[in-house]
Amino acid sequence: MPLRGDVPEPSLPVAAVARRLGVAPSTLRTWDRRYGLGPRGHTTGRHRRYGPEDVARLELMQRALLRGASPAEAADYALKAHAQPGKPAPQPVVVPDESALARGLGRAALAMDTPSVQELLNEAIATDGVIACWDRVVRPVLTAVAGRWAHSGACVEVEHLLNECVLAAMIAATPLLGHARNPRPVLLSCAPEERHSLPLYVLRAALARREIGTQMLGAALPADALAAAVRRTAPAAVVLWAQLPRHGDPAVFERVPRSRQRIRMFSCGPGWVTAQLPDQVRRLDALADAVDQIEAVVVGART
Template identity: 65%
Template sequence: MGEPPLTVAAVARRLGIAPATLRTWDRRYGVGPTGHTTGRHRRYAPADVHRLELMQRALLKGASPAEAAGYALRAAAESTRSTRSTRTPARGGDGARLVMPGAARPARGLGRAAMAMDEVSVQRMLAEAIDADGVPAVWDDVIRPVLAAIGGRALYAGDCVEVEHLVTECAMAAMVRATPLVTTPRNPRPVLLGCTPEETHSLPLYVLRAALARRGLGTRMLGCAIPLPALVAAVRRTAPAAVALYAHLPAHADPGALVHLPRTRQRVHLFACGPGWHDVDLPARVEYLDDLTCAVARIESFIT
């Protein structure tokens, strides 16, 4: 017999998100219970929970909620058609593939190199793509689809964690290399970049820093899981023009981290970045940024 269906509250606890977020995902993106319901209480079958886990995995890799939902629905359908192949663990370059419906050719090439654990090729492809298309395009069209696909395969087959780590480290290195040293920034006061106190995933921040630096904008990088007292101290020490605080999941998106930032003599623009803030009620003076290109443009418009 299969697993029993779960209530909204049980699924929310399992995923570590609020029940209201589950209902929003169902209403907006169609990632909800699909089977028979009893009375007014909808219940999630194992396949429904699996799609939500895929969506959450994609969110962790930087996808927007709409992108993550679309990926989860497509990947789940693809996996149903090819269950045998996706359940066979990959070993190096044995022909195992990633499920990336609609991905561009550079993403598919990067995926093949990643599955072969070919670090040299992964690094070369990323460097060439950034030189050709720029940081935002490579992040949105190449890196994120590959990381989301690896995450989906890990959920189905229980493998590829090593591939995920390889790609993440290579992407981090590529973004550091793509970040020029801005000795004479266009903005007199820097942009402070950091993750919320519980957030450990900082790759998207390095992508944002690279994109800003390539436009001649100065930043200060605080990285992942910055404690609130340290964030407050950094604001006081640097008097930034803007603070961009990143969170992947709602559980890590604490508005208090923004509320408690000190006010300086000159106005500090506050930005909540990342999908974790999507359904969070933000303070009036905080702007939500859910897209890299939008984030670069908005931050630039405020500080120059």
């Protein structure tokens, strides 16, 4: 019966490690030849197989490269940091079980590589549309970045860069409507004090792509200003976004003025999940469902 210490650690071939890191297999061979970052158990005549410690060193090197270090500096950092197991090393933006585009976006954002971030966002929108881009690519990366900020206080600059790039991409993906299908607009606004307005731009882009006209009022709109906007624009519907529960105050819906023409009211976002909403307010969950429900209300269900 073999001793526990005799059981070999699981190892990966070059191709699998390359896929995991998002680099070419030839890059791994170069790192091995030039900097000594190959598998420690490799001997002449055998295929390279990387153990957990080997992969950990490569991940440290990749993180250093993403922060602007030269290959030689990154290799030196990886070898020294991994030689001190008690010393914490910086963690990457981890986007588990998501698409290759999401993982690529996380790497590009961490590297502060704005052109690559913009290119990946445009590719995701062109391939699957604005809602899928948000749900499958952007939101997982933003969640990972926010988790890293909460854990260590790092990556605030990455979050800001990513937010600005997503905002620009969603505005660019919003067609200008000469003639909307709905004669009265859909008013989009954040709840008072709520400043997380990015999902509203995704919703506006998705609605515009269905030729549904909107009025965007954005972040942290005071209740009095919301009431004034409703009186001036006579919208067919009002959609209020709340990201945080402390901002999902149902009383704001009571401030929406009544009019001769019916105004449909919607709550949207996780901030309303536990709120007791008035009977006349419909709760919207996923953005894809929100687009369908808003369209059905203001112009009729799709056939």
